[in-house]
Amino acid sequence: MFNAMMRYRLTAIWKTLAMVAVGFFGGMVVVALIFIKKGIDFGNFGLTIVTGFLFLSQITLIVQSFTTTRKAFNFAILNGIPRKISFLTQLVSLFSSQLVTFAILYPIAIHNQIFAGIKINLLDPHITVAFILVVWTFIAQGLAISSFITLFERKAWVFLFAAWLIIATVYERYITPIITRMLPDWTDYFFVNFEQANVVSAIKITFDQPNFWISTLTSIVAPLIIAGICQHFMQTRRITFRLKKFAR
Amino acid sequence: MPNLQTTQLIKQFGNQIVLDDINLTLKPNTIYGLLGRNGVGKSTLLSILANHQTASLGEIKWGDTVLTGRDHPLQAIYLMSEINLFNKDDKLKTITKNTALLQGSFDHELAEEMLTAFDLSPKKKLNQLSTGYRTIFKTIVALCVPAEYVFLDEPVLGLDANYRSLLYRYILQAYESRPRTFVVATHIIEEIATLVEHVLVLNDTQLIVDDDLENVLAKSYRVSGPEELVRKYCTDLNILDSQQMGTLYTVYLYDTLPTERIIPDRLTIEHIDLQETFIKLTNKGSEAHV
Amino acid sequence: MLFEFNNDSPLYRQIAEQIEEGIFTGVFPPGSQIPSTTEISRQFNINPATVLKGMNQLVASGLIEKKRGLGMFVTPSAPAQITEKRQSEFFEHYVAQFITEAQQLNLSKNDLIGLIERGYDHA
Numbered sequence: 001m002f003n004a005m006m007r008y009r010l011t012a013i014w015k016t017l018a019m020v021a022v023g024f025f026g027g028m029v030v031v032a033l034i035f036i037k038k039g040i041d042f043g044n045f046g047l048t049i050v051t052g053f054l055f056l057s058q059i060t061l062i063v064q065s066f067t068t069t070r071k072a073f074n075f076a077i078l079n080g081i082p083r084k085i086s087f088l089t090q091l092v093s094l095f096s097s098q099l100v101t102f103a104i105l106y107p108i109a110i111h112n113q114i115f116a117g118i119k120i121n122l123l124d125p126h127i128t129v130a131f132i133l134v135v136w137t138f139i140a141q142g143l144a145i146s147s148f149i150t151l152f153e154r155k156a157w158v159f160l161f162a163a164w165l166i167i168a169t170v171y172e173r174y175i176t177p178i179i180t181r182m183l184p185d186w187t188d189y190f191f192v193n194f195e196q197a198n199v200v201s202a203i204k205i206t207f208d209q210p211n212f213w214i215s216t217l218t219s220i221v222a223p224l225i226i227a228g229i230c231q232h233f234m235q236t237r238r239i240t241f242r243l244k245k246f247a248r
Numbered sequence: 249m250p251n252l253q254t255t256q257l258i259k260q261f262g263n264q265i266v267l268d269d270i271n272l273t274l275k276p277n278t279i280y281g282l283l284g285r286n287g288v289g290k291s292t293l294l295s296i297l298a299n300h301q302t303a304s305l306g307e308i309k310w311g312d313t314v315l316t317g318r319d320h321p322l323q324a325i326y327l328m329s330e331i332n333l334f335n336k337d338d339k340l341k342t343i344t345k346n347t348a349l350l351q352g353s354f355d356h357e358l359a360e361e362m363l364t365a366f367d368l369s370p371k372k373k374l375n376q377l378s379t380g381y382r383t384i385f386k387t388i389v390a391l392c393v394p395a396e397y398v399f400l401d402e403p404v405l406g407l408d409a410n411y412r413s414l415l416y417r418y419i420l421q422a423y424e425s426r427p428r429t430f431v432v433a434t435h436i437i438e439e440i441a442t443l444v445e446h447v448l449v450l451n452d453t454q455l456i457v458d459d460d461l462e463n464v465l466a467k468s469y470r471v472s473g474p475e476e477l478v479r480k481y482c483t484d485l486n487i488l489d490s491q492q493m494g495t496l497y498t499v500y501l502y503d504t505l506p507t508e509r510i511i512p513d514r515l516t517i518e519h520i521d522l523q524e525t526f527i528k529l530t531n532k533g534s535e536a537h538v
Numbered sequence: 539m540l541f542e543f544n545n546d547s548p549l550y551r552q553i554a555e556q557i558e559e560g561i562f563t564g565v566f567p568p569g570s571q572i573p574s575t576t577e578i579s580r581q582f583n584i585n586p587a588t589v590l591k592g593m594n595q596l597v598a599s600g601l602i603e604k605k606r607g608l609g610m611f612v613t614p615s616a617p618a619q620i621t622e623k624r625q626s627e628f629f630e631h632y633v634a635q636f637i638t639e640a641q642q643l644n645l646s647k648n649d650l651i652g653l654i655e656r657g658y659d660h661a
Contacts, residue, residue: 004352236301
């Protein structure tokens with residue numbers, strides 16, 4: 001059952017990625033044809049496409065963390081697949097697809113001249129791990145939110161919003177400073193003036209701190225736990241959220 | 249093949265109790281008819297048995313094993329219902345392919361035959377079909393999965409007479425080629441009466457009938473004649489309803505006739521069919537008790 | 539094959555009776571094969587278990603027999619058996635009622651005998 005469910009999910013994910021790729025590449029080809037007269041460096045253009053698709057694929061996977069919850073759950077339940085397997089395969093398929101797309105696209109994308117100004121080694125494990133962790137955080141959030149929404153009817157979304165506010169505040173208070181320590185400014189990635197040596201050592205120092213790992217893992221693991229709990233209680237019909245005290 | 253059993257099953261939605269103390273044993277290789285008025289909880293019951301929803305209280309057993317919590321991984325049970333659990337944007341052939349993938353096996357031959365018989369193209373998307381055709385497709389899938397207990401929740405809803413007849417035929421065909429249990433929940437009782445072996449009637453949160461069709465029909469009577477004769481004959485019998493038309497008094501019974509009581513000449517006693525029995529049993533205000 | 543079902547008795551019994559009628563009237567001669575359970579089940583959308591019960595009743599009374607791998611066949615003695623049974627039931631089913639009805643219409647025994655003779659003259 002696990003294998004069958006994995007195959008089902010991976011097929012769905014990669015079909016979507018393929019469609020996004022075709023759409024994106026198609027669009028880029030049109031752009032190329034427009035600018036062909038002005039003369040373009042195909043090498044760089046190719047790398048730009050790869051870079052664009054790198055970001056697009058990660059965004060697609062994050063969106064999938066939202067959209068694959070309800071439909072796949074329903075189909076799994078219909079066909080007697082246990083909720084545990086349904087959830088596990090959702091995690092594994094999303095995270096593994098993220099790793100695969102990243103592993104293929106990132107090493108190529110970094111040759112893009114956009115990054116030419118950056119003299120640090122973008123393949124430095126600290127940077128790649130940071131990138132992966134950030135995407136994983138978003139995927140985890142997507143899973144948690146979509147699982148919650150799928151579990152409860154709309155009235156409960158007020159609670160969701162409240163919870164989201166709390167989590168966001170906590171995130172703001174504890175996690176953002178850590179990321180800021182890692183890099184002086186996210187936007188600076190694209191500018192040439194860059195305290196590059198400091199960035200790497202900043203990352204290295206951050207990674208050495210247990211606090212960092214605790215908060216990072218929390219921002220990934222906690223939403224996954226929430227998602228898991230929600231999916232455990234999930235049914236084909238949304239649950240009406242009623243506090244037992246007020247039920248009678 | 250194990251029985252599927254529920255003991256003291258209760259389902260509550262907020263304050264409202266929908267199913268109260270349901271004790272039911274489904275046996276293998278039997279065609280059941282599940283009858284009940286609109287909104288009585290037929291779909292909920294089937295949903296709970298198939299692990300689409302969870303019970304508020306009570307136990308479900310698969311043979312001797314108690315199915316605990318929310319994860320009884322039973323591909324042996326398959327529920328087809330009004331709720332659409334398929335991906336609407338998928339083509340029919342994609343849905344059957346994915347179902348086959350998750351189920352491990354699938355009767356593609358029967359699926360193909362039925363799709364053709366009902367004029368359905370596998371290349372169409374689910375959301376391109378009308379409600380009736382969607383129901384047909386869902387039923388086709390239900391007949392082709394390897395499950396041993398197949399629940400069909402209103403499989404003929406919205407279907408014209410020809411398609412209904414064809415569907416019953418296919419249900420019987422599937423039953424004969426590979427015997428399994430079917431539980432058919434339907435409102436079109438007359439048509440289901442020859443198909444089923446065992447009748448379940450849900451009314452007012454309870455299972456009021458759980459018996460072989462033969463036995464149910466054997467106890468359903470219409471007694472008519474002059475009022476005092478009818479009343480006298482029906483003393484202490486389980487009366488469901490009574491009607492007066494001029495001097496003709498009619499009483500509907502759900503009981504075994506007492507053999508020692510002589511039937512007066514002026515009394516006519518006839519059996520009624522399943523649909524009429526059901527109506528009398530489930531009408532509001534009827535003194536129905538079973 | 540024409541089957542008509544009513545509410546009077548269990549379906550399996552009606553199936554048995556109507557096949558019996560077919561044997562009696564010669565639609566199914568001795569030694570011939572009667573429709574299979576599957577055929578009857580499919581044609582009339584009847585649960586095969588019900589049809590089988592009816593068949594089993596006929597097998598039990600010796601009117602049909604199962605030939606392995608071939609199907610259900612009318613036994614050679616079936617028509618005779620049915621005739622004998624109906625002869626003994628004739629009084630119950632027809633005569634007793636006939637007399638009751640006649641009495642309600644104030645017809646005497648002699649009136650009845652006269653009617654019977656008239657019936658034979660016209661037959």
